[in-house]
Structure formats: structure tokens, C-alpha cells
Amino acid sequence: xxxxxxxxxxxxxxxxxxxxxxxxxxxxxICGVLPGLSASTAVALMVPFTFGMDPVVSIVLLVSVYLAxxxxxxxxxxxxxxxxxxAAAATMLDGYxxxxxxxxxxxxxxxxxxxxxxxxxxAIILFCFSEPLANVALSFGAPxxxxxxxxxxxxxxxxxxxxxxxxxxxxxxxxxxxxxxxDPFSGEERFTFGVPKLMDGxxxxxxxxGLFAMASVFTDIDKATAKSRTIAxxxxxxxxxxxxxxxxxxxxSSILGSIIGVLPGAGATIASFICYNEVKRFSxxxxxxxxxxxxxVAAPESGNNAVVxxxxxxxxxxxxxxxxxxxxxxxxxxLHDIQPGPLLFQTNGNIVYGIFAGLFVACLAxxxxxxxxxxxxIKVISAPKALLLPVIAxxxxxxxxxxxxxxxxxWVMLGFGLLGYLLKKFNYPVSPIILALVLGGxxxxxxxxSLMISEGxxxxxxxxxxxxxxxxxxxxxxxxxxxFNRLAKVKS
Amino acid sequence: MNNKxxxxxxxxxxxxxxxxIAVIFFYMIGKISDTPGIGELAxxxxxxxxxxxxxxxxxxxxxxxKKGDEKPVSFPVKGLLSIxxxxxxxxxxxxxxxxxxxPLVLFILPLLAGYRQYLAIAISVIFVTAVLYGIFKxxxxxxxxxxxxxx
Amino acid sequence: MLLKKMIAVCTFAVSALTITPAxxxxxxxPITLVCWxxxxxxxxxMARYIAKLGEKHIGQPIVVVNKKGGKGKVAMSYVLNQKxxxxxxxxxxxxxxxxxxxxxxxxxxxxxxYISRVVQDPFVIVVKEDSPFNTMSDLVxxxxxNPNKIKVGGYSTQSVDEGLVHDIEKISKINxxxxxxxxxxxxxxxxxxxxxxVAIANPSEMMTSFxxxxxxxxxxxxxxxxxxxxxxxxxxxxxxxxxxxHWRGVMASKDVPDEAIQKLDNMIQKVLxxxxxxxxxxxxxxxxxxxxxxxxGEYVTKQTKK
Numbered sequence: 001x002x003x004x005x006x007x008x009x010x011x012x013x014x015x016x017x018x019x020x021x022x023x024x025x026x027x028x029x030i031c032g033v034l035p036g037l038s039a040s041t042a043v044a045l046m047v048p049f050t051f052g053m054d055p056v057v058s059i060v061l062l063v064s065v066y067l068a069x070x071x072x073x074x075x076x077x078x079x080x081x082x083x084x085x086x087a088a089a090a091t092m093l094d095g096y097x098x099x100x101x102x103x104x105x106x107x108x109x110x111x112x113x114x115x116x117x118x119x120x121x122x123a124i125i126l127f128c129f130s131e132p133l134a135n136v137a138l139s140f141g142a143p144x145x146x147x148x149x150x151x152x153x154x155x156x157x158x159x160x161x162x163x164x165x166x167x168x169x170x171x172x173x174x175x176x177x178x179x180x181x182x183d184p185f186s187g188e189e190r191f192t193f194g195v196p197k198l199m200d201g202x203x204x205x206x207x208x209x210g211l212f213a214m215a216s217v218f219t220d221i222d223k224a225t226a227k228s229r230t231i232a233x234x235x236x237x238x239x240x241x242x243x244x245x246x247x248x249x250x251x252x253s254s255i256l257g258s259i260i261g262v263l264p265g266a267g268a269t270i271a272s273f274i275c276y277n278e279v280k281r282f283s284x285x286x287x288x289x290x291x292x293x294x295x296x297v298a299a300p301e302s303g304n305n306a307v308v309x310x311x312x313x314x315x316x317x318x319x320x321x322x323x324x325x326x327x328x329x330x331x332x333x334x335l336h337d338i339q340p341g342p343l344l345f346q347t348n349g350n351i352v353y354g355i356f357a358g359l360f361v362a363c364l365a366x367x368x369x370x371x372x373x374x375x376x377x378i379k380v381i382s383a384p385k386a387l388l389l390p391v392i393a394x395x396x397x398x399x400x401x402x403x404x405x406x407x408x409x410x411w412v413m414l415g416f417g418l419l420g421y422l423l424k425k426f427n428y429p430v431s432p433i434i435l436a437l438v439l440g441g442x443x444x445x446x447x448x449x450s451l452m453i454s455e456g457x458x459x460x461x462x463x464x465x466x467x468x469x470x471x472x473x474x475x476x477x478x479x480x481x482x483x484f485n486r487l488a489k490v491k492s
Numbered sequence: 493m494n495n496k497x498x499x500x501x502x503x504x505x506x507x508x509x510x511x512x513i514a515v516i517f518f519y520m521i522g523k524i525s526d527t528p529g530i531g532e533l534a535x536x537x538x539x540x541x542x543x544x545x546x547x548x549x550x551x552x553x554x555x556x557x558k559k560g561d562e563k564p565v566s567f568p569v570k571g572l573l574s575i576x577x578x579x580x581x582x583x584x585x586x587x588x589x590x591x592x593x594x595p596l597v598l599f600i601l602p603l604l605a606g607y608r609q610y611l612a613i614a615i616s617v618i619f620v621t622a623v624l625y626g627i628f629k630x631x632x633x634x635x636x637x638x639x640x641x642x643x
Numbered sequence: 644m645l646l647k648k649m650i651a652v653c654t655f656a657v658s659a660l661t662i663t664p665a666x667x668x669x670x671x672x673p674i675t676l677v678c679w680x681x682x683x684x685x686x687x688x689m690a691r692y693i694a695k696l697g698e699k700h701i702g703q704p705i706v707v708v709n710k711k712g713g714k715g716k717v718a719m720s721y722v723l724n725q726k727x728x729x730x731x732x733x734x735x736x737x738x739x740x741x742x743x744x745x746x747x748x749x750x751x752x753x754x755x756x757y758i759s760r761v762v763q764d765p766f767v768i769v770v771k772e773d774s775p776f777n778t779m780s781d782l783v784x785x786x787x788x789n790p791n792k793i794k795v796g797g798y799s800t801q802s803v804d805e806g807l808v809h810d811i812e813k814i815s816k817i818n819x820x821x822x823x824x825x826x827x828x829x830x831x832x833x834x835x836x837x838x839x840x841v842a843i844a845n846p847s848e849m850m851t852s853f854x855x856x857x858x859x860x861x862x863x864x865x866x867x868x869x870x871x872x873x874x875x876x877x878x879x880x881x882x883x884x885x886x887x888x889h890w891r892g893v894m895a896s897k898d899v900p901d902e903a904i905q906k907l908d909n910m911i912q913k914v915l916x917x918x919x920x921x922x923x924x925x926x927x928x929x930x931x932x933x934x935x936x937x938x939x940g941e942y943v944t945k946q947t948k949k
Binding site for chain 3: 455
Binding site: 166172173175186384387389393394395397418427451 | 502503510514517520524525532533534535538539542543545546549550552553556558560561563565568570571573574575578579581585586590594597598599600601602604605606607609612613616620624627628634635636637
């Protein structure tokens, strides 16, 4: 084991590899910050650059971009309430609250520390447990994925606990919008209005940009008056003791995040929300979540960076991508004549262990550049809001366009902008739509696939043990806020 | 009493609007095939269930809104204007080109927000356009709508 | 670089004297190769290799642009809406043309000229290592006694995968339970996890698990056996008279002049001979499947009628 570790670190201890890590982290942070350039887009954009590189250097570069991209999204989520990546929508819940209270430094620092620790724990888990975790990936069939989706959606009852009806209305809007496009089973079109682009469904990234970035522009302009001032922001940083006291949050979320990362198709967004919810469930200060709680920033960030290590488990051991980004990584590996799969550890050990080591070093680089960046970001958002808004608007447009080189996506973005604006105006929570859009496809597809496998027998969902347990958890987490409310009322 | 009904108005109108849209879509599902395969659900079944549940909860919300939902909502003149502006921006994007239109939007939006420091706006227009051009065109080499200036 | 360009210019100047004057200069500006799938996919890689290696053969840079959506419809309508001068061409696949009508409507088989078929991607029918099935006849016998009980996973509906399963059902007079998946690798994962019985997969999707001994191959769907599946018989050898391969190629709008098509076809033929392209095919487990433009169109039309 130590031999392998040494092999890994010696593989990347070359100038080009270290340079690639630093460059990758910087590119990843920039792409993460820009809404529209999610981690997977960033990695895909970098692939052509790696054509002529040494395989180790190129793969280490891509992994660094992936890792830092997941982190970068949280910066804008905290600073201006616009998640740069889908997963950062969970970080925004508490992070942006802190900025509104004039304390962005606390949230930004916590986020980079939690991310880097999450990434490292993810790398360690990848190194130590890749074999057993690979079996977890295989044990998930259609009914299990369906149950996972239900479990994820049940989080809405705690996300929107102060107005459940509105939370569920928003969730159903999201689930419905997800049905637009080709039916995965019959191939029939649903609500496409004859637009070929819509056959693939509404783009998720344009939806995200619209709901948060564009909608916030509309809302703020609506509220703005000539006299409106920006909030005075302090440069205060969290105390080291404060950061250390959250070690349980980091550990809990990182482990959860890497396991979710292992499951193909689940990914960082689901991990972020589930980690947020779980840490909230076990926290002593439940009522502070959503009002600017540092734990609410640390949990999703540790979670979504631990996903990176987790998603590399099925990639390296089985040749199955654990996330959309990992799918692009497989393409990049194959370009270099490396076949990810069960034999990779024997045929290309240096690359496998180089990735572990690279991931670890990338976390350190991310921590370094992230911390340097914090005062810079605070400076940027201290600019007058009236000047920031048009910047957000133009980046939203270019971000949704570059997602697929299509103007249809830009219109979809504007549509979601209008929706997000109206929802905010009428006091509806917005984040349930993100969860519904991420999980809706998994939900329907695997529900129907399960029934095809069982020939229409609904018992398949409870006879499979993993599915039964997840569904039970879903019911519990759905009911718990309601029960807690009742209990609190009885007490008072 | 009279006052209370008035306050509840806006939230209820929005809920009704949502229900109306949902009913239209529900009607549209009728055109989608309803014949399932072996052990399979028909294409129309899932959206029908989702919309049904949606309409049910929206009606609940209409009749039993939570306290606090009755907050009145002002008519959003500036909000709608900014939406219109962005719509025109997107419409012209393919025809005029991103790097010609964007400075214009960067200039108009702050004015709409009530900001009047022209020098600061001008500096931000130049700076932001330059940075966006640098990142998208020079570093990442992502094709953007070029408009009549050509590719 | 400059020298290369000058040579290219000279070559075209010479050819200008021999070929019709109108098309003599083609190509005099960069060519756009539209790819219908997302960056990083196998299809996209093929396009990028053609672009990279083709430049020196055609004398102009080739730029890959991704237009994703509607199972290729977005890319097709984009290409048909451009000037038919041969500067905008696109990649195609069997699953894309399979969904088109032969003629009529805004997009049909006859809206395009088929430049060349580039690669072919055969199918392998796989089961888990501990499956009771060892040959196709084991599977057929079991299916005859247990109709609809064998769960066969493949990529998507109305796809080549599903077509292959239906062909096998028809030929062997059995009924299988076809279960569509969103990606090509998902059915293989489902077989490995024991969730379904059989998977239809391209070699690239099952190769590593097969080499690690976790999968058994029941049959390959080509005319003859191919490496590294030398011990796996073809469907034909097992009395199922069927040959099904997936392919990827390049096409252009039907109004593009034949001279341009011919030049592009020649370029692709040369690209296929490049060692770097051969290495790419090898590493992504695809076979060369070159068919020249004069036969490719006929081939596509015949396949669609079936």
C-alpha cells in the first residue's frame, strides 16, 4: 500500500505534472465561477488541449479542473447568490445569507476549507476502498435508483419546512418540466412543440442559470432605487478554532459524498443536497440552517468535492463513469490508449496511483488559491450592485449559449429566469426545482424500467432490500419535519 | 374582512394562474399515446400523475394558504422592463453579435436600476467586455454568436 | 506551415486545370464538421481525429462544431440550412438515419449526400460469467419455454440495439423482454450487477469487463469473427442468420457538388490510412468500415427500407 502511495507521488513529482495541477485548479475555479461552465463542461473543454500531452500529465490536469470546478461554483453562490455549478445551489442556502449579513469572508473561507478537506477525504476513500465501493455501484439496479430519487426528493420537506405546500408545488413544477422531450421508452415526443432541440429536454444548465442568475437580476432591478446602497461587507475570517470544530461535519459529508459519487448517475448535486439535509438533521442548531449557518456551507461543499474521488471509483475499477464529468474523463483516458476497467490497476498502476496523488495535491493547491482568492472576491462584490447586475446578465446569456452553441438554450434560460422571478416574488422556495430537475429523470426512468423488469409487479420496490430501506428513510424524512413541528407545538 | 380578501388576492391569483397552465398541459397530454407495452407504463401516464398531484396541491394552497402568504405584491414595472430588455437582447443576438450587443446591455441595465454614475458605468462596460472577450474568445475558444461581422 | 500551405495552393492550382473551373478551388476556406453529439463522446472523438488528420490532405483546416439535440435532428437541420457549397458537412450514424423516412418532409434520407462510411462498431451479446447460458442456442431454448422471461438490455428505443433484438426474436421465433437504457454502458453494468440477463453492447462498452473474465460473450454480430473475440462464434454460425453492425460516417447536404463530395471522400480515405487514426480505432475498439461515396448512399437507403 505504501509502495503504491510512493509510486503515485513519484509519478506526479515532475514539473509538467505539478504545473498541470496548478493550471487545472486555476482553470477549474474560473470555470466554476462562471455560471454555465460547470465542472463537466470545463473538463470537456480541456480535453482537446490534452491531445499531445503525456497521459499522466493530461489526466492529472483534467482531474484538477474537475475538482476545482466543483469548488468554484460555491464562490458565486456565496458571493452573489448565483450558483456557478448545480451542486452549489445547496451551498447558496446558507452561504448567501451570510453575505447578506455582511459576512462573506466567513462563508467563503469555510467553503474552500470544507471543499479541500472533502476532496482529500474523497481521495483517501478512493485509495483505500475502491474495491468494495465498486460493488456498491453494481448493486444499484432500477428499483434502487428509483428509491434513491424518492429519498432525494423527500429532502424538500425539510428544505421548505416553513411552507410545505409551496415547496411541493415547486417540486411538481420541476418534475413536470423534466418530462418535456422524448419519452425514454416509447421514443414519443412530449410537449416539444415541434422544436427538435427540445427533444432532448430542457437543458439543465440553462435552467439553473435562469432560475438563479437571471432571476436575481430581475428581482434586484425591480427593487433598486437611486438611493439603494450595497451592504457594508466585512473582511472578517472565521477563527481556526471555529473551522476545526466542524470536523464532524466534514467527515460525515465527505463519506456520504464519496458514496453518492460512486453511484453512476447520482452526482454532485444530489450529494450536496443530501449532505446538507443530513448534517441539518443531526445538528443541535437546526433552526439556524437557512439563516446563515457555517455548517450549512461546510456540509454541501465537503460533500460535492468528495464526489470527485467517489466518481473515480467505478471509473477506474469498472470503466463505468460515476458522473457526467467522469464520462468525459473516460473519453480522455481512451485517447491516450488507457482502458479504464478491472485490469487498469495491473496494466497502468502508475496512472491510477498518480491520479490519487494528483487529487491530493490538487486539494492543497485549491486550498492555497482559494484562500488567496477570498479577499479578492469580497472586493469584487463590494462593487455597486447596479454594476454587478448587467455583468451577471451578460454572463448568463453567454453561459447558456456556450452550453450547446444554441440560441434555444438561451430562450430556455430566459423562461426559467421569468419563472424564478415570479416564484421569488410570490415567496416560493426555488431550490426544490433544482432537485426535481436532477432527480425527475432518474425517478421516472427507473420507475418504469423496474416495472418492465418485474413485468408490472409493484412489489419489486420493497423486495429489493436497498430499495426498501431507502424508501423507508424517504418516508421518515418526509414526515420528520411535520412530526417535529407538532411536537414543538405540543411543548409550547 | 373586506381588507383581508384584498390582501389574499395576489397570492391566490398566482396560484390560479399555475393551475390554469397545468390544466392546459393536462389537456395536451390527451394527444400523447396511451397504449403501454409489456409491464410498461404508457408515455402519458407519468406526466398525468405529476400534473394531477400538482393541481391537487395548488388547489389546497388556494383554499388554505399559510399565514404570511397574504403579503401584497407590488406591480413590477422595472422587473418587467428588464425582462423585456433581455428578451430583445437574446432576439438580436444572432443578428447583431454578442460583443456588439453586450456593451449596450451593460450600459442600459444600470440606468434601469437607477444608477447614474456614468463614468463608473463606462469603465465597467469596457472592462467587462474585455474580460469576457479574453476568457471566452482567447482562452477557452468558445464560439459565440458573431452576428453580421461574420465568423 | 507556410511551405505546407504553399504546396497546397500549388496542388490546387494544378488540379484547377484538370477539374471543372467552378469547383476548381474547393476548398478555399476552412470546412466545418458538425458533430451531433457532445464533446468527449466516442463520436466526437472520431470527428476530431478526422479534423486533425484531414487538414493536411485537403489543404484547409477543419473545425468541429457540436450541435447536440433531438437525436441528431438539430445538427441535420442546421446543415441543411447552410449554403450547399461543401463547407459545412456533418457526421452521421446508423441510429440517426434509422429514424428518418426515405423521402419527403424537411429531413429525410434523400436530403443528404453520403460522403463515406468511416468506422463500424459491431455488437457483442454478453451475459454474466455465472450465467447458465453459454451459447445462443441455450438462450433460444430457454426463451422458447419461458417467453418474455429473459431480460435483454440495450441502448435506447427504436435503436439499432432494439432492432437487433427484434430480428433475433423473429428469426428464432422467441419472445424476449427488451429493456432500453439511456447509455450504451448501462446495460452492461446491469448485467454485471445481476439486474438483467443479457446485454447488447459494442466492444468498447464491455471490453474491460470481458477481459477481466466477468462477462461471457455468446455471439458477435459480424459476418466473420473478429479479434479479440476469436473464440466467440458469430450469430450466423449459431443458425441465426443476421449481421448487424453500427457505423459512423460523414454526410453533406444533397445539393453539394459532386466534386466537393469526391474530394472529401478522398480525404477520409487517406485519414483512415493514417497510423494515428488506426491507433485511435484500436484503442476505442472500433473497426475500420470504409465505404466510398458511390456505394454509401445506396447502403443507407437499403438499410432504412428493411
